[in-house]
Amino acid sequence: MAETENDPASLLQYFRRYGTLTCFMLLLLGFWLLLPDTFMTGRNIFNVTQQMSMLAVVAFAMTIVMAMGDFDLSVGSMASLAGIVAAVVFRETGLVPLGIGLALLAGLIGGVLNGFLVSYVGILPFVATLGTLTVFSGAAFLASGGKTIFGADIPEAFGVFARGGIPLWQSGEITVILPNLTIIAVLTLAIVWFVLEKMVFGRHLYAMGGNAEAARLAGIPVKRLRLMAYAAAGLGAALAGLMYASRVASANPTQGSGLMLDAIAAVFLGMTISRNGEPRVLNTLIGVLLLGVLSNGLTQLSVDSYVRDIIVGVIIIAAVAASSLDKINRN
Amino acid sequence: MKRRNIVGALAAVAMMAASHAAAAADKIAVITPYLAQPGTQFYVEAFQAKAKDFGWEVNVVDTKGDVAAAIARIEDAANQKVSAIVINVDPSQVAAGLEAAKAAGVPVFGMDAGATPLLVTNVTSNGYSMAADTAAYVTNRIGGKGNVVMFVFDAFPPVQQRGVIADTxxxxxxxxxxxxRVTPDVQDGGIADSRAKMEAILSANPEKGAISAVWAAWDQPALGALQAIEAAGRTGEGIVITGIDANPQAREAIGKGGNFEASMAQDFKGIGATVADAVKRHLSGEKIKQGVIYVPTKLITSANVNE
Structure with missing residues (x-):
């Protein structure tokens, strides 16, 4: 112990492995001490999970693609597009299931398009999904006429869903509920976790992320799996877009665009916790919660909203820097 | 190793505690996705100036266009039991947050947000009186007689009410x-299609003096009509144009002293200050009866456009 204490390499290693987690724990502890009455309450915790549910679903979907070492930059505009598709269907037909079904279908088609471009045409993921980002965004503007679809065009049931949940217990005059959006996020987490950690499909994705060429030579159907991974990401993005549209009871052609960078940030934060720096969906969850807790706690402390962005950026850079320096050290 | 972490934790907590020390004053959260827009900045600055006089601790939260994040921040502020929340966003889009605030017993005020029973009150400009001022200006300038072209947009309630008053x-x-009574296509912002519609009307009414005035329910159609009249070479006929909103382009046109003679300026600072007054009244126990509080607007002509 006394020896390792002064060894900079082991300190770095510690930070690489546990820096993000330590940071998360300190944030929880700090906010709890500073906000003794309102932070660590059942209501606030469910509140945070509800607020982060949309980002969580996008980040889980992003984890699938990043497991292969790829990116999907189009998830944010796909989320916007899915919301618009649903809202336009609602406006024209008033049918909630049809709107949801077509929005998810749009996500699946968009994801397959991404996968096809990357896998079969051989375009770099960054370039291919940057292209489809623009296409999806343009389609969302085209379908909506650039306007926000809201009010009577959105069926009551769709908007009410995001406000509802399963009542759990009574806290004073307020009933604490398990929000519907949180339930969707948890189900998504369970599915993605099962697919990535328990199925051959997931193991193959990580093998491709380690070395795509070796994976191909080992007989893994690299192209087909890559297509499926992007399709799943598109579907996840569309689901998040629907959750967002339900929460704001409206659809706007740009409303999902903020999700993409936050999702990548969450996966990166999660990667800093993994043993070998690979994206694991449970670690992504910690990344998402860290971002959510930070926003919630700092708002409650009345810290300027722009300070929050700086802190988030600094944490990401510090966490990734520790990992990078550790690698240099080991070499 | 462990000791380092604990020291670090204590330092972080101490720093945050220090920034949190002054907590006795009333806390007001101002939440908007639109702080980057000039109008919103005026509201918020005027609100903050008043809040300073009242000794409030104001936290302005800008979610940079993200409406779902605005809901999240309203929920956080409600959880934190702030004294009041002020929003500048369509209440129907943040209903989830407003219900959380209601459940927590935190009052919410609208700063040009839209009316809903979930708000204590909403402070805004009176669309009826803005239309009355410009329609009366037109009537006055043409001596109560002549042909008038109206540009309206009945699909959007705040603009529809302006048209009704001018009709009357x-x-x-x-x-x-x-x-x-023209409804322009607003996909392109409203200027281009209004210009096209006005050009057609000018062609259909070629004789001098056939059109005395153009009354527009907002500035863009007025600017489009102005362009059409200029392009047709009929600026000398004395056609009077009025708009509403007094946007920079409209002010420039009015300043030139041409056909575009008048528009209405909303008092953004007045709205911000009035919201602060409303919050103050509510916090001191007064029950505010009006669901909407109107702040007076101002007729802008070449006489006062440069003020």
Missing amino acids: IFKNNPGIKVLD
């Missing part, structure tokens, strides 16, 4: 005939 005023003057 023109109807009340037997000498005035509404030549056309």
